[in-house]
Amino acid sequence: MAIIRDMIPAFELFQPTSADDAIELLVRYDGDGWVLGGGMDSFDWWKERIKRPTAVVDLVNVASLQGISVTADGVEIGAMTTLTEVATHPELVANYSVLTEAASQIATPQIRNRGTLAGNLAQDTRCWYYRGGWPCYRAGGNTCYASAPTAMNREHAILGTNRCVAVSPSDTAPALIALDAQFVIQGPSGERVVDAEDFFMGPAKDIERMTVLDSDELLTTIRIPSTWAGASFYYEKVEDRKAWDFALMTVATAARLSGGVIEDIRIAVNGAAPVPLRLEASERIVRGQAASEQTGMQAGEAAIQGAQALRHNDYKIPLMRNLVRRAIRGTEA
Amino acid sequence: MSDVEIIGTPERTVSRRKFIMGVIAAGATTSSAGYLFNGPQPLLGALAVQGSVERLITLNVNGQQRRVDVLNQETLAFTLRYKLGLTGTKLGCDRAECGACTVLIDGVPSYACSALTQSVRERQITTIEGLEEADGTLHPVQQAVLDEGGFQCAFCAPGFIMSMVAMVEDNPNPTREEARQALSGNLCRCADYDKILTSAMRAAELSRQQA
Ligand SMILES: Cc1cc2nc3c(=O)[nH]c(=O)nc-3n(C[C@H](O)[C@H](O)[C@H](O)COP(=O)(O)OP(=O)(O)OC[C@H]3O[C@@H](n4cnc5c(N)ncnc54)[C@H](O)[C@@H]3O)c2cc1C
Ligand code: FES
Ligand code: FES
Numbered sequence: 016m017a018i019i020r021d022m023i024p025a026f027e028l029f030q031p032t033s034a035d036d037a038i039e040l041l042v043r044y045d046g047d048g049w050v051l052g053g054g055m056d057s058f059d060w061w062k063e064r065i066k067r068p069t070a071v072v073d074l075v076n077v078a079s080l081q082g083i084s085v086t087a088d089g090v091e092i093g094a095m096t097t098l099t100e101v102a103t104h105p106e107l108v109a110n111y112s113v114l115t116e117a118a119s120q121i122a123t124p125q126i127r128n129r130g131t132l133a134g135n136l137a138q139d140t141r142c143w144y145y146r147g148g149w150p151c152y153r154a155g156g157n158t159c160y161a162s163a164p165t166a167m168n169r170e171h172a173i174l175g176t177n178r179c180v181a182v183s184p185s186d187t188a189p190a191l192i193a194l195d196a197q198f199v200i201q202g203p204s205g206e207r208v209v210d211a212e213d214f215f216m217g218p219a220k221d222i223e224r225m226t227v228l229d230s231d232e233l234l235t236t237i238r239i240p241s242t243w244a245g246a247s248f249y250y251e252k253v254e255d256r257k258a259w260d261f262a263l264m265t266v267a268t269a270a271r272l273s274g275g276v277i278e279d280i281r282i283a284v285n286g287a288a289p290v291p292l293r294l295e296a297s298e299r300i301v302r303g304q305a306a307s308e309q310t311g312m313q314a315g316e317a318a319i320q321g322a323q324a325l326r327h328n329d330y331k332i333p334l335m336r337n338l339v340r341r342a343i344r345g346t347e348a
Numbered sequence: 349m350s351d352v353e354i355i356g357t358p359e360r361t362v363s364r365r366k367f368i369m370g371v372i373a374a375g376a377t378t379s380s381a382g383y384l385f386n387g388p389q390p391l392l393g394a395l396a397v398q399g400s401v402e403r404l405i406t407l408n409v410n411g412q413q414r415r416v417d418v419l420n421q422e423t424l425a426f427t428l429r430y431k432l433g434l435t436g437t438k439l440g441c442d443r444a445e446c447g448a449c450t451v452l453i454d455g456v457p458s459y460a461c462s463a464l465t466q467s468v469r470e471r472q473i474t475t476i477e478g479l480e481e482a483d484g485t486l487h488p489v490q491q492a493v494l495d496e497g498g499f500q501c502a503f504c505a506p507g508f509i510m511s512m513v514a515m516v517e518d519n520p521n522p523t524r525e526e527a528r529q530a531l532s533g534n535l536c537r538c539a540d541y542d543k544i545l546t547s548a549m550r551a552a553e554l555s556r557q558q559a
Contacts, residue, residue: 051464
């Protein structure tokens with residue numbers, strides 16, 4: 016239901032050169048400002064005139080948010096680093112390939128060339144009722160069109176729903192959760208650091224948000240600790256079309272093995288719930304076990320505990336179970 | 349964010365009166381050129397603010413410095429086509445979903461429909477018009493497309509060709525599969541993919557010969 020119009024409605028545009036200045040502007044516009052990274056999530060909203068910021072704060076000139084640096088404790092990735100830079104960085108390819116695999120399968124070369132890592136993490140859901148401007152819970156209304164009996168909800172959630180059944184579309188999120196990454200957030204009163212899995216916000220907490228970011232905060236840095244450098248990784252994205260498509264589901268794992276036995280592991284799945292999920296119950300089952308089909312089956316069964324299908328997404332339950340099983344089985348020493 | 353404007357949804361909470369007002373407002377803003385230049389300019393005084401942008405900019409397109417008056421909300425595709433007359437860059441979807449608008453920004457293929465001109469004003473832009481040499485010699489990619497008859501209606505051609513130009517720079521010796529990857533951000537409505545890929549392989553070959 017795209018309504019094609021010739022121009023984006025007018026807004027004030029700022030291109031500050033420091034994160035502090037950007038935050039000052041966001042404070043000044045108090046909820047009516049919009050942070051711009053690569054714009055690959057933002058332009059649709061503006062072109063459809065569903066969301067109309069008064070002021071756009073473009074981070075293109077904030078040098079401190081650019082680029083990747085290798086530190087003694089791991090890797091730090093600036094918010095404005097493009098997905099292409101993430102996908103091709105030699106240190107990331109060598110030691111954190113679960114992230115580079117995830118980044119390199121996002122959308123298309125052109126989108127990866129402009130889309131940023133922070134934008135990928137902070138992006139809004141792709142539920143088409145919501146994106147189409149329907150006045151659903153997430154848009155401040157009082158219903159969920161995607162869970163109505165006649166709704167088209169093949170892409171929607173099977174776990175963790177609360178009124179809203181939309182999923183997080185971020186493909187880098189499960190990889191960064193598997194890597195135990197930390198996100199640095201800067202706001203008017205300073206900096207805070209959250210674990211990757213705590214960055215995302217489900218509808219039970221605040222139905223109109225996707226992340227813990229306040230309207231006057233910036234995600235500045237993604238920190239990957241060296242804990243999982245060079246570990247055994249598994250990443251798989253299931254999508255209808257091999258390019259340009261959002262995931263139906265993704266799985267990402269980081270594991271340490273010794274003699275075929277999984278000593279430690281982190282497992283994350285996206286596309287199953289409103290937030291990317293870390294599967295702690297499955298992790299507990301797998302630790303100390305052989306990386307086998309049988310262990311994988313058990314972990315898969317644990318993963319889908321409590322899953323509930325909507326009308327058109329029951330396939331996601333076996334899909335999730337099988338992806339977890341394959342990730343465990345595919346985790347080689 | 350200000351009020352949500354919803355048109356054409358079966359269930360909606362806005363009143364009919366509000367809906368009609370919305371349609372009138374939209375009609376007024378979409379048609380006239382006056383909107384483009386006299387549109388609402390909230391907080392005019394804000395120009396003095398640190399980090400706010402100038403409208404009159406110099407854009408480096410195809411090696412030329414072009415002076416152009418650019419709105420904050422203007423996309424690069426809009427500036428190229430409607431301000432600079434470079435209509436070789438096509439607009440298909442205007443939503444990052446087709447690739448027809450692909451241009452090079454500092455040599456990197458990007459959707460011109462999905463970048464603000466203001467965000468890329470310090471960069472070098474290359475469009476399809478910038479490929480041939482001053483004496484009319486075609487770029488090897490253009491020559492390859494001619495040799496292989498790579499397209500049918502060719503609406504998608506400028507976008508594909510820009511992706512191919514970047515491909516032969518990055519990977520002068522691609523496999524057909526690698527070419528497929530490099531061109532995966534361009535759609536061809538005539539589905540002439542096989543000949544397009546053959547053109548891409550020929551383009552790489554011609555570029556290697558010239559190197
Ligand atoms: C056709 C298409 C296909 C896509 N396919 C995929 C896919 O397969 N997988 C996938 O994961 N994604 C996909 N995307 C989604 C997404 O747009 C991109 O992945 C991209 O990374 C978004 O980054 P951006 O910088 O362009 O976003 P922007 O639009 O600039 O930002 C997105 C959101 O994050 C906020 N934001 C950006 N940077 C910051 C910051 N530093 N601090 C605070 N807030 C910030 C913005 O305000 C905005 O709300 C697709 C998009 C399109 C258009
Ligand atoms: S017009 Fe830009 S991708 Fe379709
Ligand atoms: S040749 Fe017609 S769209 Fe590609």
